[in-house]
Every structure is written in C-alpha cells, then in structure tokens.
Amino acid sequence: MPILELDVVCLCAQWCGTCREYAQTFEQLKAALPGHRYRWIDIEDEADVIGDVDVETFPTLMVAHKGVVLFAGPVLPRLADAQRLLEAQVDRWESGNHRPVSGLPDDQFLAYTELARSL
Template identity: 40%
Template sequence: MTSQTIHLACLCAAWCRLCEAYALVLEREVADLASKGTALRMHWIDIEDEVELVGDVDVETFPTIIIADQDNVRFAGPLTPHPEAMRSLLRATILNAPPDARWPAAGPAIDAFAERLRTC
C-alpha cells in the first residue's frame, strides 16, 4: 500500500476524441489501483479550461500523463492510449516502485505544475 497520495493527471482537451475514449481506460486502471489500497488521486485536466493550473507545461500530444507524489514527479509525457501501456506505467511508477526510487528530473514547468496539482 502506498503511504502517500499519488497524483495522476491526464492533460487533454474537450474536443479531442482520443482523450474522450482514453478516459474509460484511465478510470478503469485507477479503480484497479484503488482496490489494491493505493492512495491515488486522478485529475482530468482540460488544458484550455485550466490554463492557470497547467501553466507553462508544453502539451504537444494528447493524452499527456503526469504522475507525482508529494516530493517528486515520477513520470511526465505523452502515452499511447492503450490499456497495457497505462497499466505498465502505473505499475512501474506506483505499485512496484521502491520507496527509495529516484526519478529523472522533469524540468521547471512540470515541477511547478506538480506543486499546483498537489494543492488541488
């Protein structure tokens, strides 16, 4: 069980049909992790409606996923909208991540976004 809340943000756009279809995949995977006792908070963020929250994050591809704990960004980038890709990412960054895992630097814009996300 994860002792801290993990934030999973999906940056998307309301007009994006790919994102719309991906929502079901993401919700299913989040429900599965929650059933395993993971403290996971999902954020579905329309980048056009949440400009202040997104800040300077440059979203080039939908969907873009950001996973952050209280101290680190664990993942930030686009992800193919396939259930197995999402499942693998979530298991690697949440379920199977050792407590002392070190994560690559995400950059100032992503770090600032993650900080704002933690307060939502």
C-alpha cells in the same frame, strides 16, 4: 491498494478525439488502482492550473509523488500500459529511486514540477 499514493494527472483537451477515448481508460485505471489521486485536466478549460506546461501530444500523463515528477509524457489509450506505468513508478520509488523524471527540456521540467507541487 498501493502503499505509495501517486498523483496521476491526465492532460487532455475536449476537442481531441483520442482524449475522449482515453477518458474511459482513465476511469478504468482509477477503478483498477484506486489508491492513487487522479485528476483530469482539460488544458484549455484549466489553463491557469497547468501554467507553462506545453502539451504537444495527447493524451499526456504526469505521475508524481509529493511534488516529485516521476513521469511526464504521452501515453497510448490502453489500460494495461497505464497500469504498468503506475506500478513501475511505485516500484521505482519504493526501491529508493526518488529522482525526478529526466529528459524534459529545462523549462518543461520546471513547469511540470510546479504543477506537481500545486496538487
């Protein structure tokens, strides 16, 4: 079990075939790395939860720790990739790199930060 508990949020839509495929991978990820908090959010059913987050590619993962967004972006539905992503974020944080994700447009950085802080 990791020392650092991350918030791992999958932003998907029921109509998205790739998201439906990713649901199994997300469950496997939860089983493989159980020390984190996982949340599956259907962007249409829970639009009020995601606020102004604009999901362009499915599935999209957000990884955060205590309201700091460490990663936000699309992922391929492969378990090994998701595991490496989480392990890299834990290593990054534990090495002292507590900077939030960069590369998002300002409005999306704020939207993802609001979502992370609401968890």
